Amino acid sequence: xxxxxxxxxxxxxxxxxxxxxxxxxxxxxxxxxxxxxxxxxxxxxxxxxxxxxxxxxxxxxxxxxxxxxxxxxxxxxxxxxxxxxxxxxxxxxxxxxxxxxxxxxxxxxxxxxxxxxxxxxxxxxxxxxxxxx
Numbered sequence: 001x002x003x004x005x006x007x008x009x010x011x012x013x014x015x016x017x018x019x020x021x022x023x024x025x026x027x028x029x030x031x032x033x034x035x036x037x038x039x040x041x042x043x044x045x046x047x048x049x050x051x052x053x054x055x056x057x058x059x060x061x062x063x064x065x066x067x068x069x070x071x072x073x074x075x076x077x078x079x080x081x082x083x084x085x086x087x088x089x090x091x092x093x094x095x096x097x098x099x100x101x102x103x104x105x106x107x108x109x110x111x112x113x114x115x116x117x118x119x120x121x122x123x124x125x126x127x128x129x130x131x132x133x
Contacts, residue, residue, distance in 0.1 A: 039055055039056050040056070041054050041055060041056045041062035041063070041094050042054060042055050042056070043094070043095045043098075045095075047098075047099055047102055048102055048103070050066055050067050050102050051065075051066070051067055051068070052064065052065070052066060052095070052098050052099070052102070053065040053068075054094050054095060054098060061073075062081070062094035064083075064094055064097070064098045066098065066101065066102060066105075066110045067109070067110065069109075069110045069111075071083055071084075071085070071098060071101055071110060072084055073094050073097055073098075076090045078090055079092075080092050080097070081093065081094050081096070081097035082097060083097050083098070083100070083101040085100075085101035085104045085105060085110075086100050086101060086104045
C-alpha cells in the first residue's frame with residue numbers, strides 16, 4: 001500500500017508535535033517549583049538578572065545555585081541561613097540568603113569555590129593559602 005505524501009507529512013507533523021509537547025510537560029512536572037515532593041527549599045526564579053535555583057540536596061540540606069554555580073548555605077543557631085558571601089546577615093529562608101548573596105555580589109560572578117566552603121581545595125589537604133594549623 002502506498003501512502004500519499006500529504007498523509008505521511010501530516011502524520012509526521014502530528015507525531016513531532018506530540019513528542020515535543022510530552023517532553024515539555026515532562027520537564028515542567030519535574031521542576032522543583034511544581035510542588036512534586038513538596039520540597040520546602042525549592043525555588044527557581046530570576047533575581048536582578050541572575051537565575052536562582054534551590055532544592056533539597058543530600059540529607060535534606062538546602063542547595064542553592066546562582067547562574068548554575070553552587071552557593072554554600074549554612075544554618076544559623078537562630079534557624080536562619082547565611083552564605084560565604086555575607087556571613088553577617090542571617091536570612092529566614094534559603095531563598096532570602098541567596099538573594100542577599102546576589103545583592104552583595106552586584107555584577108561580579110560567583111566564584112566556582114563558593115559552593116566548597118570549608119572543603120580543602122589543595123590536593124595535599126592543606127589550606128589553599130599554605131596555612132597548616
